[in-house]
Amino acid sequence: MTEEKQHSGDSYWLTTAPGGERRPALGDNLDVDVAVIGGGIAGLCTAWELARAGRSVAVLEAGRIAAGVTGHTTAKVTALHSLVYDKLRRTRGSEGARLYARSQAEAIERTAGVVEELGVACEWERRSSYTYVTDADRVDEVRAEARAAREAGLPASFVEETGLPFPVAGAVEVTGQAQFHPRRYLLALADDIEAHGGRLFEDTTVLGLEEGEPCRLSTSTGASVTARDVVVATHYPVFDRALLFTRLSPRRELVVAGPVPAELDPEGMYITPYDGSRSVRTAPYGDDASRRLLVVTGEHFTPGTGDTRARFDRLAGWARRHFPGVELTHFWATQDNDPTDTVPLVGPLHQGARHTYVATGFGGWGMSGGMMAGRLLAARITGGECAWAGLYDPRRLASAVREAPAFLKHQAQVAQHFVGDRLRPSPPVEALPPGEGAVVRTESGRLAVYRDDDGALHAVSARCTHLGCLVGFNAAERAWECPCHGSRFDTDGKVVQGPATKPLERRDI
Structure with missing residues (x-):
């Protein structure tokens, strides 16, 4: 495990976009229209939408912006979320699946427009996205997913051939998806927030929230923030007055990355939910056109359990076996929260909330999910319309029966x-x-x-x-x-x- 020990620190995205000088911690009391807690993709996208809408915004980040969960993602920007659409069709009906697909697809196109408008050099690339299986007994699952995704409005099809260096039994392909360098994109977004009057503070942990008109936040620096509206976008809510922790299950996954010859590029974004999960994609490797950065993710586990070194070894061995000659240079981990009913929780913080909002439970798909959340929350705060607000509303009760098995399983694991x-x-x-x-x-x-x-x-x-x-x-x-x-x-x-x-x-x- 010498390589794993040596490189299991910062992700490739952090080492190739360090971000310059730290932004200041909150020093004085502040009064703004909206305070956003959390400087990851959901928080920064929300702040950007609001700043562009003319609201005064402050982002409060406990560490460095775009350096937490977002800084450790695999950065696939896709509306194909493993095998979600067949499940949504059964649990939320065809309209629920359609709204989910539309919200994710529009988030991708919104981001593409921002990349072009701001001229962000974030390695934005269009790629097809695939969910594949290698076991012939599971082919019916991906066939059903392809039908459900297509009925939901995505350009989806069932295929038996992919660019992977090994055979698959079948796969869902959705064309026109994207991948990018997440930190470069979000640092550009942060600069534009400030250009439109927003304030960004790092090394500022929010400790207390008093709801009212206005709301008031207390922080680790001793300074406070008064805001008409507050958004909690801390990945896992630091304030949880709706007991959302009972509906969220934390999951950690490992990532290995390193250059491969360009001819080994599978030219797509791939994932299988089986065999410990495996996600594969490549990215540009600096200015070296003869090589691509291979990014392989998998070996998901509950935080604080099991032998993580052995998991890194298995993932690295899988990458070397299927991509001979890969020089693994980076080893890191990411963390996600799985909602018990599949759909993220984005909207009012609790049943009685009037000016507090939350974005959480993206289930491993935080890139398109965070972009979607920014648009949804900005619409709620500014009084705009959002067709899929009800789908993601954390106060939803109709799904209580549907999510009961996953809910009870999660609570049993917590109790254990x-x-x-x-x-x-x-x-x-x-x-x-x-x-x-x-x-x-x-x-x-x-x-x-x-x-x-x-x-x-x-x-x-x-x-x-x-x-x-x-x-x-x-x-x-x-x-x-x-x-x-x-x-x-x-x-x-x-x-x-x-x-x-x-x-x-x-x-x-």
Whole structure:
């Protein structure tokens, strides 16, 4: 695992678009029309739409803009979301499937227009998107998906031949989709937000939300923001007054990337939901036309569980086996939230909300989903029309029966971690090797203990500061992760990813 350890840090998108100087943290109290919490694709797209509509906007990001989940995506911009349309046709009817397809397709074309208008050099490329299977017993599934996607209005067809370097049993193809460099696009969007009077603040964690007319946000810097409307676009909601955490399941996936000869380019975007999931695409590799960047994603797992190093090895082995000669140079991971009823949650934050909104639950399709959310939320805030607002409304109740099995399964998994993780035997601290971490039982409670490369121990409380589940150690990324709701912390307890906003408490050992 020497390569994995060496490169399992920043993604390719972050290393090739560092973004220059940090934007300032919020220093003084601020009064704006709209405050957007979260500087990923959903937050920045919402802020951009609102700034262009003449609203005064402030974006508050706990870390760096476009550097969290969005900075670690595979950046496929497509309306073909694995095998979603056949399911939507059965659960939401043909009209629901049609609205889903239309909303995602229009988001892609909206983005294409922005790329052209702003002249963004973000490697925007049109590609066909494929969902494939290699098992002949599953061909009927992709045939049904092709029919459902076509009936929903997408240019979809069933095919048996693809550009992949191995045979498939069948695939859905949707033409005219896109891929891009996400961070370059969003940094250009951020600059345009500021050009239209918007304010962007980094290193500013929002700690409190008082709803009203106006709303008020308190932050980690001590300064506050007063806003008529507030958008919570933090991937997993940091404020969850509708208990959306009961309808969201966190999922982490690994990514390996590196250059391949251009003749090995499969010339498309591919995914299979089976065999641990595998997603494949390529991107331009700098100015070198003789090579392309291969990006392979897969090995999904619940945060804080299992052997992440072994998962990286399996994914890297798969990439090398199918793309001989690939030089894997980057290893990173991304995280998604799967909604229990398939459809993202975008709209009012809770049943009684009047001026607070949320965007979450994109289920691995945050690029087109985030772009769609920006248009939907801007329409709600400015009083515009949006045909698919009801489809994505977080307050929806009609799907309660349909999502019950997935809902109950998710809650059972959360309960298992909340109770079962506390019953696991505790390993001896002295046996912990350098670079490893474990949750151990002490007289003062469960501690998350990490031994660094120099042999020094770092101990923090093992209770996640979100809702109290016990964290688990991810050895490949050297992070503590909550298996219940996906919060992540570094080895000294600092929050790396929410919904937690407070660090794990330091402890002596």
